[in-house]
Amino acid sequence: MIKLAQSLGTRTLDTMATAGRAGRLLMQSILRLPRFKDVYLTYVQLYSIGVQSLLIIAVSGLFIGMVLGLQGYTTLVKFGAESALGPLVALSIVRELGPVVAALLFAGRAGSALTAEIGLMKATEQLASMEMMAVNPVHRIIAPRFFAGIIAMPLLAAIFSAIAIIGGSLVGVNWLGVDSGGFWSAMQGAVDWENDVINGIIKSGVFGFFVTWIAVFRGYDCVPTSEGISRSTTQTVVHSSLAILALDFLLTTLMFGDIV
Amino acid sequence: MGQRQTEIIIGFFILIGFAAIAILAVQVSNISESAERETYSVTAHFDNIGGLRVKSPVKMGGVLIGRISDIHLDKKTLSPVVTMAIFSEYDELPTETSASILTAGLLGEQFMSLSPGGDDLFLMDGDRIYDTQSALVIEELIGKFLFNESNDL
Numbered sequence: 001m002i003k004l005a006q007s008l009g010t011r012t013l014d015t016m017a018t019a020g021r022a023g024r025l026l027m028q029s030i031l032r033l034p035r036f037k038d039v040y041l042t043y044v045q046l047y048s049i050g051v052q053s054l055l056i057i058a059v060s061g062l063f064i065g066m067v068l069g070l071q072g073y074t075t076l077v078k079f080g081a082e083s084a085l086g087p088l089v090a091l092s093i094v095r096e097l098g099p100v101v102a103a104l105l106f107a108g109r110a111g112s113a114l115t116a117e118i119g120l121m122k123a124t125e126q127l128a129s130m131e132m133m134a135v136n137p138v139h140r141i142i143a144p145r146f147f148a149g150i151i152a153m154p155l156l157a158a159i160f161s162a163i164a165i166i167g168g169s170l171v172g173v174n175w176l177g178v179d180s181g182g183f184w185s186a187m188q189g190a191v192d193w194e195n196d197v198i199n200g201i202i203k204s205g206v207f208g209f210f211v212t213w214i215a216v217f218r219g220y221d222c223v224p225t226s227e228g229i230s231r232s233t234t235q236t237v238v239h240s241s242l243a244i245l246a247l248d249f250l251l252t253t254l255m256f257g258d259i260v
Numbered sequence: 261m262g263q264r265q266t267e268i269i270i271g272f273f274i275l276i277g278f279a280a281i282a283i284l285a286v287q288v289s290n291i292s293e294s295a296e297r298e299t300y301s302v303t304a305h306f307d308n309i310g311g312l313r314v315k316s317p318v319k320m321g322g323v324l325i326g327r328i329s330d331i332h333l334d335k336k337t338l339s340p341v342v343t344m345a346i347f348s349e350y351d352e353l354p355t356e357t358s359a360s361i362l363t364a365g366l367l368g369e370q371f372m373s374l375s376p377g378g379d380d381l382f383l384m385d386g387d388r389i390y391d392t393q394s395a396l397v398i399e400e401l402i403g404k405f406l407f408n409e410s411n412d413l
């Protein structure tokens with residue numbers, strides 16, 4: 001019994017300490033005025049974080065949009081309401097599916113890679129040798145990746161949404177024969193720039209922040225063994241997926257709670 | 261891969277990202293309309309506005325000529341007052357214009373429909389439309405119908 005209480009206490013304290021270290025890492029990487037060299041390091045990181053995630057984001061977006069168009073059509077056509085297909089596809093993608101699915105893919109594609117990369121740097125003592133050379137690894141390694149993630153995520157989500165809507169129109173208009181003028185104009189009537197599109201972009205920015213934070217922290221904090229790296233990588237994907245879904249609910253109630 | 265090549269690809273990626281945002285803005289959302297058009301406001305009093313909402317369309321002969329900008333209850337008469345923002349290009353609406361709240365389709369959204377009257381004077385900013393017809397509330401209609409039927413029996 002006492003052992004149970006003891007282990008419970010240890011676990012709680014461990015969790016607290018982890019959260020504390022994560023917060024300190026965030027502070028260290030953000031609370032420093034960016035210098036010109038940092039801008040360049042961040043820009044280069046956009047390649048592995050942004051460009052290499054582009055293909056999976058684009059292909060998933062296309063297929064999700066096409067499936068949404070197909071399923072929406074089969075239901076709406078029963079009520080003779082296939083002109084509502086445009087708003088259905090656009091609103092569900094711009095508000096929810098775009099930011100969330102893009103962030104989940106981003107966590108699986110870029111987040112896990114970040115954790116593994118930083119974890120391996122730690123295991124092979126590259127981070128320690130940087131410190132020996134008086135280069136702060138948080139500034140040199142962590143911060144550029146962190147900012148690159150925050151910049152890349154909204155762009156990827158916007159690409160996902162745009163391609164998904166094009167996919168929806170491909171199936172709806174070109175294949176199933178919904179009137180193209182009605183499809184686009186009903187969509188433009190229903191989708192609001194500020195309420196829907198901007199809020200979707202804000203959402204994906206928040207997701208990008210948390211996913212990259214979790215990823216770089218898990219890598220920086222991992223046990224420097226091969227087993228530790230693999231566990232950290234798994235934790236990155238699991239934790240960031242859960243964080244994305246929970247945050248999505250929170251943000252949706254904040255943003256769209258008062259829209260009937 | 262050379263450093264310069266990487267940089268070009270990243271620049272390309274950022275460009276695609278902004279192009280996607282531009283597509284969402286122009287093709288998907290109504291930003292082109294909400295881009296500040298000059299409007300003037302006209303008010304109208306109703307008994308019941310049904311499901312009319314702020315930003316609902318104002319149409320004349322089916323053509324969009326403005327949007328509802330404000331809805332509030334008159335404190336003295338306790339009747340709803342609807343303010344419409346009408347695009348300035350349609351500035352020659354006669355003062356006898358009548359306003360009615362209609363429904364798009366059987367169960368669709370409600371909108372304000374204006375029909376022109378025959379007057380030489382035009383509505384100005386802040387004017388009021390006196391000839392109004394309230395929204396049809398389907399529940400009330402069904403209630404009346406049932407009431408009449410039961411009277412006949």
